[in-house]
Amino acid sequence: MPDSKPEQFKVGAYKVEGKVDYDAFAKMSGIKPIDDELKQRIAKYTGTLHYMLKRNIFYAQRDMGWLLDEYEKGNPFYLYTGIAPSGAMHLGHLMPFIMLKWLQDKFHAEVIIQIPDEEKYLAKEGLTLEGIHDLAIDDALNILALGFKPKRTKIFFDTEYASTLYKQAVRVAKRITFSTVKDAFGWTGETNIGEIFYTSMQAVPAFLKSVEAGHNVPCLIPLAIDQDVHFRVARDVIDKLGYYKPAIIHSKFLPGLSGASKMSASDPNDTIYLNDAPDVVNKKVGRAFTGQQATAELQRKYGGNPDVCTVCQYYKYLFEPDDRKLEQILDAERSGKILAGEHKADLAKRINEFLRKHRLKKAIMKEKLESFMLRS
């Protein structure tokens, strides 16, 4: 796992580089931590805390205190997040949606899910809108497989919902200059004008329920930190339009199997896709970086470091929600009780078990997808 100083990482909406210093990122971006007091306030309504909150995987926020104030006053919020299709979904992509579902369950909240099927078309080479459409449907099925409430959940593709979105995006776009997106996204003269405009489309669902309701409705967005920049720009604009700024909770990235800060969708070996076959998962996890000692003997003697062991991180982020059991796993790694082979085999088994069930649920969603879709 490469070591780097805070200034050696970069978290952009379209590229993440280096080892991310999450606290430094939050500070730079003006995002507040989710501290113990805030966790307790959340737990007041949710009973137990989601393990991703307890473990600081969702670790930072904007206006979460205000959102709970409103909730206390009887002003409930809706939830919004999304994913831009550009390839098969991987495990890391699920994290904001796992939190989304938990929040929906605990707060009985309405959910809108944006699938911006133009974003990666504009940002990358080699993609067609037709190809992305197929990926968008697959993404929608992967998301809905998590078990969202049918009556409270809507999902849309930008190009199919544009007669609703574009009108509102224009209101946002009017209030954002090229200079602003140049600074925020690093755009240049060579950036295409679709990419330049796109952030307006991502802003719309954060106030769309207020437009439709005819009065202000609070919105909470769970997202991975690389998406914060869109709302860093949009929140002030949404405020100028007379709507509540959306509240946000921010997650860290699921590390790559190589130990990289972010599981990369473009490096197949660093990534476990939701459609990876069991033997592929076994092979990929078998090659994962654990940071264990050079030999079994040395590992037994000195133990390993769970903080750099990607196998341990996968338990922490996704595959061991029970804190006590997680501690046992980390302890076994730390003390040298467990060797890499067994450690990896157990994780691969859990991943494959999760993926098997996930695919069953996904298959069931195929015929239900249409009932979740918004078009206009």
Add this chain to the structure above:
Amino acid sequence: MPDSKPEQFKVGAYKVEGKVDYDAFAKMSGIKPIDDELKQRIAKYTGTLHYMLKRNIFYAQRDMGWLLDEYEKGNPFYLYTGIAPSGAMHLGHLMPFIMLKWLQDKFHAEVIIQIPDEEKYLAKEGLTLEGIHDLAIDDALNILALGFKPKRTKIFFDTEYASTLYKQAVRVAKRITFSTVKDAFGWTGETNIGEIFYTSMQAVPAFLKSVEAGHNVPCLIPLAIDQDVHFRVARDVIDKLGYYKPAIIHSKFLPGLSGASKMSASDPNDTIYLNDAPDVVNKKVGRAFTGQQATAELQRKYGGNPDVCTVCQYYKYLFEPDDRKLEQILDAERSGKILAGEHKADLAKRINEFLRKHRLKKAIMKEKLESFMLRS
């Protein structure tokens, strides 16, 4: 009427300044004249030539020869033009639509009319989308009052047709960089990102019929020269997408009553709106610039100059389609036979008569509008 050198005028999509040198503009923009040979080719299909073609009011073109080649081969074209609502329509706004209707009648062509109800919202201060929506409906009625064929004519507002337009606009936008629109439209860092993107939306109807048909369909766009820049950018992109570049015929501007090159929508005294009451028309025409001599005696002795007389220009552009009769009017001005008062009173009468009938036809269109509208 101010005199100016070629370099002292500016024709931009959002601003026209100075006295336009139309030939210089065509040369600068790479637009070819509509020469006698081309007029004869058009007349081969249309029988008589529209007075706006004979008088070089529609004076320039792109790919019109190619369009007629295709027509000859049995590959008919469709017609597209539009207007961006920002205030009441004036007489000058009607010119491309008068040509549009004539072309529809002569070539039995399908017509699509774009009302980009976001364009001026993005480009100007003080407009709301709701206010523009009312103007858009009024514009649509003013256009349809000209008598387009119900079965071959469709009209849409961008924000209501965006689920069709946006997907195609994204394909255009991907192939246009900020540098390109910076040069073409003069955009800066302070330009908003909606304005930057907008030209993609204006490009779409120029190839939309090809998308829908699943094969290439030629398109002809009659427009005023200030709109050429959108297609100067878009034509190459449309070609890259594999569609025919649209052909274009370009009109000069109806001069302002003060003698300015372009009737200004924002100067009420320079402009006759389609909703101006008869006494308002009388007053405005009464103040029009004629360039006649200082006294009636001098005028009778030396005569006037029809080329600078706005009253003569209004006959030429809109109110005397008969060439012989027009020549009589210009002769009377030239020879000093007619004095300004009579000259103006006759024009005002014709304008009021036109507007009276226009409003009757417009009123009838109110209940028919819906049948022309495209939504998605």
